[in-house]
Amino acid sequence: MGFLNAAHFQFLFNGLLWTVGLSLLAFAGGGLLGFAVALGSSYGPRWSRMAVSVYIKLIQGTPLLVLLPLAYFGLPSLGLNVAPLTAAALALSIYVSAYLGEIWRGCIESVPRTQAEAAECLALRWHQRVWNVILPQAVKIATPPTVGFMVQIVKNTSLASAIGFVELARAGQIINNSTFEPFVIFLIVAAMYFALCYPLSVLSRRLERSFHVAHR
Amino acid sequence: MNYTFDFSAPLAYWPDLLAGAWTTLTLSLASTFFGFLLGVFCALANTGNTRWLARLAGVYIEVVRNTPLLVQVFIVYFGLSSMGLQVGAFTAATVALVVNVGAYTSEIVRAGIESIPKSQLEAAECTGLSRWQMLRHVVLPPAIERVFPAVSSQYVLLMLASSICSQISAEELTAVANRIQSDTFRSVETYLIVAVAYLAMSLVMRGVLWAVAMIAFPRRRRLGTPL
């Protein structure tokens, strides 16, 4: 591995930081939108439920490698010139919102109906019921699968390389173009992704186990 | 917004698009078949009595599930050629997809195997069946039937993920789209067309898998109820 010097590792590490940054952006944007999706599906009128269902099916049925260029080329066609980071963050946010929205909707709906009934009979208004009774319980149920999905987000940021955003995978490609030792380089890149994702996977499994124990 | 949509330019490339879609489908179905075999093998290894094999399978699954498919594709493609094996992009893509989907399939099938009640195994043992016979006749068929919906979803996702193979120049649908949009400069239209094509192919995949289920699971075909 003598062909790799400190500068290379610094470059890879920068890519890793951008991976983390893009993941957090995607989680924040996708989370906000996903929350609206979940609420619109659980509590909205019939048309919003159908709209959400169509939205989720469309987004989940499109490869991310098609969503990314659609954002990257599509936004300029609307007159907005965007950097790859913005396009990637937008495309990933929409992608994440479809999955998180569906996960969270399931969690909201798995809070027993009797809880809503009891809160209703205490004269709590709709927003008071949702905020004080339903959501706290839904959040507990949602935590393990949400942490598990964060692993998917981190892995999917690697595709932002296709529209030129320099995150970890692209950093590996760039170094490969000058050193031509792809096998070793991408093994290192894989190890760095593993270091990010494996702790999240373990955490998610641990949360799920403790959740099931608590609910027996 | 002063962008006028022109779908005719990319649509003129319809033979290429069709060829790309066909490549995607064959790539996906080949990977599905071999990935399924690998997945079942790993699930059996994981639930079996040979500890080193179970541990090996466990490591394989964790590594695959915690690294991006894109990086796995690069490693397979460049790794195979650096070992002296000259493989085409299609073969390399298939190998990478098989390795990837095998891990996810394995976890799903393992859940199915573990959902078979111990009492069934006891009953089978008491009739004198060997361990392999038990697996083949008592454990695997109901396990796979039970998790088939999850497995099907996994393979539709695989088809969508095959788009990643465009990055190693496998001539599947996304690669064709990239080529067309750089020729015509009609990026948005091209990718919208391709998005619709993927949605259509998802339906085709689901249809194929449903037909497979009807053939492979006679109980479901005759009774129509889930296991």
Place this chain on the structure above:
Amino acid sequence: MSPIVEIENISKCFGTTRVLEGVSFTVKKGSVVAIIGQSGSGKSTALRCIDRLETVDQGRIRVCGHEVTAPGLDLHQLRRDVGIVFQSYNLFPHLTVQENIMLAPRLVQKMAKTAARERALAVLNQVGLAEKADCYPSQLSGGQQQRVAIARSLAMQPQLMLFDEVTSALDPQLTGEVLRVMEKLAADGMTMILVTHEMAFARKVANEVIFMHKGRVWEHGPASILDAPATTELRDFVGNGL
């Protein structure tokens, strides 16, 4: 004085099944009414209609001055005047006992936190569970959880309390503690309507008993009808019960 609850000729179908048919009765302030009957006789449905948890197809319900069956009903206000306790307690698992009780007074009656806490402790005292104020529902027994559920409804100071088979999910030894709380409530003058299987309790505490059968009010009278049933159905029911 006008009755607190007036039910006039209500009917309800669930799909093709007729659950309630021409049910009518009134409840005066301060009385304790027990509704008894077999499963499927419509008693829980009738109770739930009073608090608008179910709607009726025909008929009229007036509760605490509200027209429950009218389309312009202020549901929110109705729920402030009527308290209901469920068979499965339905306590909020993520809140402590105290927080469970304080929630509605704080949010609906806009009470300050300290005032709400005082009221919570007061009702907890009433049901005999003041020392459990900081526990979570999962740390309490079934009987204790049910008593907390009663306290939670009481904290809103309702005019009427409904009890939907509140002891049916409890072991026999835990039933007693809940019934004692209910007896005390009745003695303190709360208007109560209870759907129950506890015949002895109904005999002892209820002023009126309504026996429902096949969705209809089959017999209606003072608690003494349990000892002297007028109809064969009630005779069979009471005979089988004890």
